[in-house]
Amino acid sequence: MNKRLQQLRAALEAKGLDGLLVTHSANVRYLSGFDGGSDGYLIITPTKTILATDSRYWEQAEIEAPAFELFKTKGSYTEWFPRLLGKLKINSLGFEGGSVTFEYHRTLKSSLKKNGIPVKMVSTTGLVENIRMVKEPPEIELMEKAAAITDATFESVVKRIKAGMTELEIAWELEKSFHENGSEGLAFPTIVGSGPNAALPHAKPGERPVKEGETIVIDMGGKYRGYDNDITRTICLGKADAKLKEVYNVVLEAQQTAVKQIRAGMTGQEADAIARGVITQAGYGEAFGHSLGHGVGYQEHEQPYLSASSRQKLADGMVFTVEPGIYLPGWGGVRIEDTVVMQNGRAAALNHTRKMIFK
Numbered sequence: 001m002n003k004r005l006q007q008l009r010a011a012l013e014a015k016g017l018d019g020l021l022v023t024h025s026a027n028v029r030y031l032s033g034f035d036g037g038s039d040g041y042l043i044i045t046p047t048k049t050i051l052a053t054d055s056r057y058w059e060q061a062e063i064e065a066p067a068f069e070l071f072k073t074k075g076s077y078t079e080w081f082p083r084l085l086g087k088l089k090i091n092s093l094g095f096e097g098g099s100v101t102f103e104y105h106r107t108l109k110s111s112l113k114k115n116g117i118p119v120k121m122v123s124t125t126g127l128v129e130n131i132r133m134v135k136e137p138p139e140i141e142l143m144e145k146a147a148a149i150t151d152a153t154f155e156s157v158v159k160r161i162k163a164g165m166t167e168l169e170i171a172w173e174l175e176k177s178f179h180e181n182g183s184e185g186l187a188f189p190t191i192v193g194s195g196p197n198a199a200l201p202h203a204k205p206g207e208r209p210v211k212e213g214e215t216i217v218i219d220m221g222g223k224y225r226g227y228d229n230d231i232t233r234t235i236c237l238g239k240a241d242a243k244l245k246e247v248y249n250v251v252l253e254a255q256q257t258a259v260k261q262i263r264a265g266m267t268g269q270e271a272d273a274i275a276r277g278v279i280t281q282a283g284y285g286e287a288f289g290h291s292l293g294h295g296v297g298y299q300e301h302e303q304p305y306l307s308a309s310s311r312q313k314l315a316d317g318m319v320f321t322v323e324p325g326i327y328l329p330g331w332g333g334v335r336i337e338d339t340v341v342m343q344n345g346r347a348a349a350l351n352h353t354r355k356m357i358f359k
Contacts, residue, residue, distance in 0.1 A: 001067060004031055007131045009046055017122060018090040019045035024099040026298035027128040029226060032065040042068075045088060052084060078107055082115035090119050097123035126303070133295060133303040134317040139227065140341055143296070143319055146183075146229040147339060147350035149222040153177040154233060154353045163212045163237050167192040167205035170218070178222050187221030187228035188300045198234070198332035201290055201325060212238030215248075215332040221300060228300045230321050231351045232337035245358040247284070247326050248334050252355065254278035254324040255336045258292060262322070264345040268292075268310025275324040276308070284326045293321040296339050318342045319350070 008031070012020055022028055022042035029035050032042060032049070036057040043050040051068040053061050061070055073080045085093070095105065105121065112119055135143065157173045171190045178186060193203030194210040198217040210216050213236065221230040234251070236244060254275040262271045272292040279288045291307030296319050304312045304320055314320075323337030336355060340347040 001031065001033065003136075004131055005044065005049060008044055008127060011127050011130070012044070012094065013046070015094065015122075015124070015127075017092050017094040017124070019043055019048075019088070019092075020094040020096075020124065020127060022096060022128065024096050024128070026302075027096065027132070030128065030132055030298060032068050034061050034065040034068070035226065036060065039073075041073075043084065043088065043093075045090065048088065050084070052080070078111035081108060082111050082117050085112065085117050085119055086115065092120040092122055094122045094124040094127065096128075097125050129303050132297055134315060135297065135319050135341070136317070139297070140317070140319065142225050142227045143229065143339070143341070144350055146187075146222050146224040146227050147231075147352075149178065149181045149183045149224055150220065150229040150231055151351055151353035152181045153183070153222060154218070154220065154231070156181070158218075158233070158235060158354075161210070161216075161235070161237065164209050166207050166209050167194055167197070167203075168207060170210070170216075171205040174218070174220055178220075181222070183222035183224065184226075185223050187223045187230060191217065191219035191232075193217045193333070195332055196330055198334070199327045199329050201327060201333070201335070210237065212236075213241060213244075215244055215334055217333055217335055219335065219337065226298055228296050228298070229350070230296050230300055230323075230337065230339050231353065232323055232325075232335045233353070233355065234334045234336060235356055240358055243331070244334075247328070248356065248358055250279060250282040250284060251324055251326055251334045251336050255322055255338070258322050258324065259338065259340060259347050259349060262314065262340075262342075262347040264313075264315050264342055266314050268304055268306040268312045268314065269308055271306045271314060271322075272308050272310070275322070279324060279326060287326045287328055288324060289327065290325065293323055293337075295320045314342055316342045316345065322347065 028040045041052040052071040192205040194216045195214040219232040258275040293306035295302040325335030327333035338351040
């Protein structure tokens, strides 16, 4: 935690800020260790680390964030926030613009003015997220555990999937298995799309029974001690036809080529172009509409992003997905995804569960 706080304080100094109000729950947990959901607020200054929460979480906060000074909130934030800031010598306070609504910001400013506290509120973006982007070795170990749980869950369920099961039934079997394999819960709602539904990248599982010979896209992820995993496997029950084999093998080649060729120092745009080039050359460029990948950590989608517009450079310690896909309306789709970590300048897969092979 000390290293993270040092990095944050350096970023605040560079922006000329006296402190930062941290409201995003993932950032609160990352900096303090406190997992209080939406009822935890941090004030970080050059000399102070304060955690504000209410009586429901007081004992939990003492256990999870022993290095933080605790401030017990009571009543509306318009009451306790000015009281807290009145004790601090802060002229300019940053806040997380991405997680504070306009109304929340307006009310905070009004309450400070009403109480005669002349603090300038300054919107910031990515101060903590930029630090979270590069994972420390202990974080990567936790993410390896989340990946192992996800792999074990897929392996235990895929052999039980049969024609006639509905997408919802498959999703429920996966959810049960996640818990049985030690997951804290789901990293995100499981996607199961079969047949034409597989053409929807974020298909919601429904009552449609899966059939032999069609594509079934399963996007899933477990969670371990707050850290997420994210994989997608496309399967086919029974015999695959020539079209399914063709589309699947193009996506598999794109995914494997990208994992093999991604290097530290590349931009997200350059990484995206590797897989996109394979798919475009095969004649399916227009059918790959989303980006190649996204960061994974305390959130299932975070920095860095591997997209056609990303100028962000990849570096060792970053963890992200590699997930090309082809989606053909009325027919279905194929996506193959692993979570990878940048180590020694190259991408190494954290997931090792099977991928179908069509010859």
